[in-house]
Amino acid sequence: xxMDPNVLHNISYGMYVVSSFKDDAFNAQIVNTVxxxxxxxxxxxxxxxxxxxTHEYIAASKIFTVSVLEQDTPITVIGKFGFKTGRSFDxxxxxxxxxxxxxxxxVLDNAVCFLEAKVINSFDCGTHTLFLGEMAHSEILKQxxxxxxEYYHQVKHGGTPENAPTYIxxxx
Amino acid sequence: xxMDPNVLHNISYGMYVVSSFKDDAFNAQIVNTVxxxxxxxxxxxxxxxxxxxTHEYIAASKIFTVSVLEQDTPITVIGKFGFKTGRSFDxxxxxxxxxxxxxxxxVLDNAVCFLEAKVINSFDCGTHTLFLGEMAHSEILKQxxxxxxEYYHQVKHGGTPENAPTYIxxxx
Numbered sequence: 001x002x003m004d005p006n007v008l009h010n011i012s013y014g015m016y017v018v019s020s021f022k023d024d025a026f027n028a029q030i031v032n033t034v035x036x037x038x039x040x041x042x043x044x045x046x047x048x049x050x051x052x053x054t055h056e057y058i059a060a061s062k063i064f065t066v067s068v069l070e071q072d073t074p075i076t077v078i079g080k081f082g083f084k085t086g087r088s089f090d091x092x093x094x095x096x097x098x099x100x101x102x103x104x105x106x107v108l109d110n111a112v113c114f115l116e117a118k119v120i121n122s123f124d125c126g127t128h129t130l131f132l133g134e135m136a137h138s139e140i141l142k143q144x145x146x147x148x149x150e151y152y153h154q155v156k157h158g159g160t161p162e163n164a165p166t167y168i169x170x171x172x
Numbered sequence: 173x174x175m176d177p178n179v180l181h182n183i184s185y186g187m188y189v190v191s192s193f194k195d196d197a198f199n200a201q202i203v204n205t206v207x208x209x210x211x212x213x214x215x216x217x218x219x220x221x222x223x224x225x226t227h228e229y230i231a232a233s234k235i236f237t238v239s240v241l242e243q244d245t246p247i248t249v250i251g252k253f254g255f256k257t258g259r260s261f262d263x264x265x266x267x268x269x270x271x272x273x274x275x276x277x278x279v280l281d282n283a284v285c286f287l288e289a290k291v292i293n294s295f296d297c298g299t300h301t302l303f304l305g306e307m308a309h310s311e312i313l314k315q316x317x318x319x320x321x322e323y324y325h326q327v328k329h330g331g332t333p334e335n336a337p338t339y340i341x342x343x344x
Contacts, residue, residue, distance in 0.1 A: 014184030138179035
C-alpha cells in the first residue's frame with residue numbers, strides 16, 4: 001500500500017480567523033478548514049481542535065464568526081491568532097473587531113469579508129470537532145484577493161501549528 | 173441583519189473528482205468540498221448531495237477516492253464528471269482510471285495525485301452528507317499546479333451544478 005503524505009499538500013484551503021465567545025471573554029484562532037456544506041439553508045463547517053480555547057467557546061456559545069483574510073495579511077497577524085493561546089494572551093487587545101448583536105466578536109483587521117454562523121450540529125472527529133453552522137450574517141468589507149493556504153506556505157513561508165487539521169508530522 | 177451571499181465566493185476550494193463503486197458499477201463526480209479534518213489518523217471529509225449516484229455508492233461501499241485535478245484540466249472533463257449523471261451515462265467509458273485493491277476506481281486523467289479513504293463516519297447535513305474517511309492510500313502522479321475553484325470560475329468561466337454545496341441561487 002502506498003501512502004505519500006505530500007498528496008495532502010495538494011488540497012486547497014483559504015486562511016481565516018474564527019472567533020467566538022463565552023460570557024464576556026473573546027477568543028479567536030486561525031483556521032484553514034472552512035467550507036460551505038449546503039446551500040438551503042446556507043451552512044458552513046469548520047474543523048477545530050478540541051484542545052483549543054476557541055473550541056470551548058464555540059461549544060458554549062454555539063456561535064462563531066469567520067473573517068476571510070486578505071492575501072497580504074502580515075505574517076505577524078497569523079502569528080498572533082494562530083500560534084498563541086488565548087488562555088494566556090488577549091488576542092483582541094490590539095485588534096480591530098466588532099461585537100455583533102449576538103455578542104460574538106468578529107475580527108476586522110485584514111479581513112475582506114466575514115460571516116457569522118449559529119451552530120446547528122457538531123460532529124465528533126476524534127482530535128477535532130466539525131462544527132456545522134447556519135449562516136446568520138455576512139458582509140463584504142472591501143475588495144481584494146484572499147489569502148490561500150498555498151500562498152501562505154509558498155510566498156509567506158508560513159508554518160502549521162500542531163493543533164491544525166492539516167498539520168503533518170514532517171513539518172516538525 | 174445583513175446577508176451578502178458574495179461572501180461565500182471568498183471561501184477557497186480545490187477541484188476534485190470523487191469516485192466510488194457499488195458491486196461492479198463505478199461512478200464519479202466533481203467535488204470542491206474536500207478537506208483534511210485530523211492528522212492522527214489522517215482523515216478527509218467530503219460533502220456529497222444525497223441525490224447523487226456517488227452518494228449511494230459511497231454509502232454502500234464505504235470507500236471513496238479523491239483525484240486532485242491539475243490546473244489546466246479541460247472544461248469538458250469537468251463537464252463530464254460534474255454536469256452529467258452516472259445513472260444514464262458511463263463516466264468511465266473514455267476515462268483513464270485504475271481499479272484499486274479495494275475495488276474502488278480512481279480517475280487518473282488530469283490528476284496530479286490521488287488518495288483513497290475508508291469511510292469511518294458519516295454526518296447528516298440536510299441535503300448533503302459529510303463523509304469522513306480515513307486515508308488508506310495516496311500517490312503523487314505528477315508535478316504541477318492544482319486547479320482551484322477560483323481558477324475554474326475566473327479563468328475557465330465554469331459554472332456550479334445545482335447539487336453542489338456551493339451552488340448559489342443567483343447563478344441560475
